[in-house]
Amino acid sequence: MRYFIELSYNGTKYHGWQIQPDMVSVQEKLNNAISTVLQSKVEVVGAGRTDTGVHAVQMFAHFNTEILIENNFVHKLNSILPNDISVDKVLEVLEDKHARFDAKSRSYEYRIWLGRNPFLLDFSWQIHSQKPDLSKMNAAAILLLEYENFQTFSKVKTEVHTFNCNVTAAFWRQEGNLLIFHISANRFLRNMVRAIVGTLVDVGLGKISIAEFRQIIESKNRSNAGLSVPAKGLFLTQIKY
Incomplete structure (x- = not known):
């Protein structure tokens, strides 16, 4: 199953969206939170990349999992994520829906x-x-x-x-x-x-x-x-x- 996740973040403390060696990124924090909640390794694909220090009022990413997403999933994510990252919603989408390539x-x-x-x-x-x-x-x-x-x-x-x-x-x-x-x-x-x-x-x-x-x-x-x-x-x- 594929899910879209909508989030926002204050980019001040992050070395951009994308995971980079020895640097703290938003993608890394989101991967870790989702993997912790689902107790299974998950890697998200973002709609794009923001550079170091850039903020996002609205960002989308997608991830795949065969684990059923519960109603309190967003609440659980936000309880794990740092205060400068907030997940707004998670919704199931078609398997071929892509956060980056389908953005108009x-x-x-x-x-x-x-x-x-x-x-x-x-x-x-x-x-x-x-x-x-x-x-x-x-x-x-x-x-x-x-x-x-x-x-x-x-x-x-x-x-x-x-x-x-x-x-x-x-x-x-x-x-x-x-x-x-x-x-x-x-x-x-x-x-x-x-x-x-x-x-x-x-x-x-x-x-x-x-x-x-x-x-x-x-x-x-x-x-x-x-x-x-x-x-x-x-x-x-x-x-x-």
Whole structure:
């Protein structure tokens, strides 16, 4: 039997989602919890990977087991998992349902706090000086929908078959001192969102023009893009199937 598991986590203490040698990961914690409850070794397959320090409001994974899942399974998992990981639901699916390959779209948010806020240090990038121009950043962000190749914003040393992504939404909104960048696509490259945000902030601060932002996309050269902003402001917010 195959099961989908929906969870959320604070990524501050984790070396990303994926299991890595000698590093604490979310996947490892989830594997251990499920295996403990079922008293049988289980390995989950995630819908994607989040990097070190990145958070997830919604993540999905699947696992296989022949053991019957009881009604109190979620409660048992949450009693074992650390407080910064929470399982929301578990449901049985068809045997060929795949958490990663069947996902149609993924959405991320990046959060910037204008000023200083000690209570949001782990959940935002804080800009203390110049305030970026939101209208300019939105004018640049909409250009992303015109392109498929995002090699410019990809981590240089990464093994992928294609740099093409179908971006369906990209925009900024402001809630008081909080600037929130939303982006949705069928897939994302490693470091892509953080590099896009860094480059858009350069537009907002007047370091580059909107026309130059377009040229940076078309260059397919990571060195032309802006900095990779801190991981702590990035949230995986939604996965659609």
